[in-house]
Amino acid sequence: MTGPIARRVFTDQEFARRWQSLRRILTDHQVDLAVLVDADTIYYLTGFAGSGSAFQALLVPMDNEPVHLLRYTEELSFLSTSWLDVPAFYNDWDNPVVLAARLARKLVPRLRRVGIEKASYHLAARRYEQLMAEWPGALGVDLSDAIGWLRLVKSPEEIEQHRQAAIAVQRGLETGVAAVRAGVREREIAAALAGTLVRAGADTLFPGTIVSGERLRDVDGRLGDRTLQHGDLVRMEMTNSVNRYWARLTRMVSVGPPSAEMAELYEQVRLAQEEQIARLVPGAIPSELDAFVRSKLPIGLWTMQLSGYALACHECRIGWSELDRFWIVRDEYRPLAAGMVFHMVLTAGPGLSVGDTVVVTEQGGRYLTTYPRDLIVVE
Amino acid sequence: MTGPIARRVFTDQEFARRWQSLRRILTDHQVDLAVLVDADTIYYLTGFAGSGSAFQALLVPMDNEPVHLLRYTEELSFLSTSWLDVPAFYNDWDNPVVLAARLARKLVPRLRRVGIEKASYHLAARRYEQLMAEWPGALGVDLSDAIGWLRLVKSPEEIEQHRQAAIAVQRGLETGVAAVRAGVREREIAAALAGTLVRAGADTLFPGTIVSGERLRDVDGRLGDRTLQHGDLVRMEMTNSVNRYWARLTRMVSVGPPSAEMAELYEQVRLAQEEQIARLVPGAIPSELDAFVRSKLPIGLWTMQLSGYALACHECRIGWSELDRFWIVRDEYRPLAAGMVFHMVLTAGPGLSVGDTVVVTEQGGRYLTTYPRDLIVVE
Known part of the structure; x- marks a missing residue:
């Protein structure tokens, strides 16, 4: 899960610790997959230091590697700062929220419980409704407090x-x-x-x-x-x-x-x-x-x-x-x-x-x- | 609707124009009241130049004067920058989203259609759900696009x-x-x-x-x-x-x-x-x-x-x-x-x-x- 890194702030051990904690949160909340859209959470988990103003989503299936969906302009930032290997890019004429929702369904076809961050500014009400509309019958499980607490306790x-x-x-x-x-x-x-x-x-x-x-x-x-x-x-x-x-x-x-x-x-x-x-x-x-x-x-x-x-x-x-x-x-x-x-x-x-x-x-x-x-x- | 102003950037005519346009949007969308939480929308309508990081809500009843709900720390900013007269303040131990929702019900007891800004970063999914939970049976009508367009066309x-x-x-x-x-x-x-x-x-x-x-x-x-x-x-x-x-x-x-x-x-x-x-x-x-x-x-x-x-x-x-x-x-x-x-x-x-x-x-x-x-x- 280590890409070609030009400017990495934290060690592999540090990122591994953060991912272990995240995986524990996903297990505790019994979700099939998490769709994380908070720029600070994504930075915490990957080191990705992109613009922060364009929508992004980090999709974390319970039983598989994560995928990071980004605006096409972020490729250089991804390559130079992220701990992850697998980016996916969207274009300026796409609706990236809908793309993220569909990508989630592709990763886990039978979505029942999806972890999301309801308290994040990056999950505005409209985006939330767009996501949920793509997952009929699935439940959005709020991971905000667990992820927030994880981020508050510093190594x-x-x-x-x-x-x-x-x-x-x-x-x-x-x-x-x-x-x-x-x-x-x-x-x-x-x-x-x-x-x-x-x-x-x-x-x-x-x-x-x-x-x-x-x-x-x-x-x-x-x-x-x-x-x-x-x-x-x-x-x-x-x-x-x-x-x-x-x-x-x-x-x-x-x-x-x-x-x-x-x-x-x-x-x-x-x-x-x-x-x-x-x-x-x-x-x-x-x-x-x-x-x-x-x-x-x-x-x-x-x-x-x-x-x-x-x-x-x-x-x-x-x-x-x-x-x-x-x-x-x-x-x-x-x-x-x-x-x-x-x-x-x-x-x-x-x-x-x-x-x-x-x-x-x-x-x-x-x-x-x-x-x-x-x-x-x-x- | 003009308070004691120390630093006002725009004329009364300019604010009057903006409010006329907003009132037209409310009429077009047939809402009883709007609960605006976007800091930029609120700045546009009132000139209020507070911190922007604390939750705030501008409640606009269809048939009455607006009320601006603010963190208690914003009093000085309100007095020195806002075009409005009527602030209401909340404390750091309050849930201000729930307070705003209840204040809305007090202003318009039989809420049927409430104008909100679903695309605003300030209306995260959790806040949206907290608001709607206080208005059982009411519909949240998205004013984002109309307000966004209004803000885009400059005087x-x-x-x-x-x-x-x-x-x-x-x-x-x-x-x-x-x-x-x-x-x-x-x-x-x-x-x-x-x-x-x-x-x-x-x-x-x-x-x-x-x-x-x-x-x-x-x-x-x-x-x-x-x-x-x-x-x-x-x-x-x-x-x-x-x-x-x-x-x-x-x-x-x-x-x-x-x-x-x-x-x-x-x-x-x-x-x-x-x-x-x-x-x-x-x-x-x-x-x-x-x-x-x-x-x-x-x-x-x-x-x-x-x-x-x-x-x-x-x-x-x-x-x-x-x-x-x-x-x-x-x-x-x-x-x-x-x-x-x-x-x-x-x-x-x-x-x-x-x-x-x-x-x-x-x-x-x-x-x-x-x-x-x-x-x-x-x-």
């Missing part, structure tokens, strides 16, 4: 990718902080740090969220035109990925000395979070971890309802997919597992935040981002 | 946004071309032009596709590590947006003089495309436009099956949404309309491309990107 090779991403965002933050001063526009800071990100091997030039002053509470990551003033607080939430494994790093920068009140609040938030991160062990319950950190500060100061979220493997921005969503938040009772990677981020008062990328271990959360956690002050 | 205000994006990508290309020389890595060119993009008001630092040498045929837009050599051809496909309206601009750069063969092929492609663009008038048929340009060159040279695609209004990358997909390709028979905006792009031989952003007018395609169309040669 050492995957954690290494998160660590590389952590290094990239740290370098980006350093460059960004050096650009912060009164008179500079937020988007100039973004422009300054983008070059550093890309030279550090980041997948994209995405600068993360850089907001200041009255925009501080805006969780939105868009580029801003606000000009920094003396006395401003700036929230810098660096976000980028290496080989689609993300890291986030959130720090506050004060333009000139912060008020005593803000400095004190920041310290409270920072210390509360450090106690919480120390509790990120396998078996810990997100709802309890969230309640723990909230007990450390007056309730009126909380401005975000979650205190962390899993960083997954995604082509696009974090948070897009419900497939592998896992938050440190009230009413989330699924226990943490060793190897999960979180952006632990606390926000209080007028948008004061601190956040690090952390991996769950038996000894508590281990920081992948290692930037000093103090409030940063520039003149 | 003068929208074309002005595309034009601003065209200016930004042109400036980016200028900076990028100035960075091209033997010994430079592809990702250094991306880093060089990103600052220009952001200073030109682009929404993101996305540098587009920069590929060279053996990567030339890779349609994938990822950052590359290849080092340019004398004699290379470089394909630069600039892609960015202003207020979510996109422009694309594709040019070839030769590092040192190109071979006579490549120079001649490029000229053939360029001239064939100019004849095709002159034919982009209302009523023209995409399948015929595509056949026309293909008749101008030997068939073995075509490496892309489409010769253009509509540029829509999108938060994310172009091509993601099937809702408003419209290509200049074989078997597409829907006629062009005045005001549609396309990236007309021809690719031949080893990945030789030329492309411009063009608006359909009675006089033929009008170029929004105005960069010289010659093969660019640098030393």
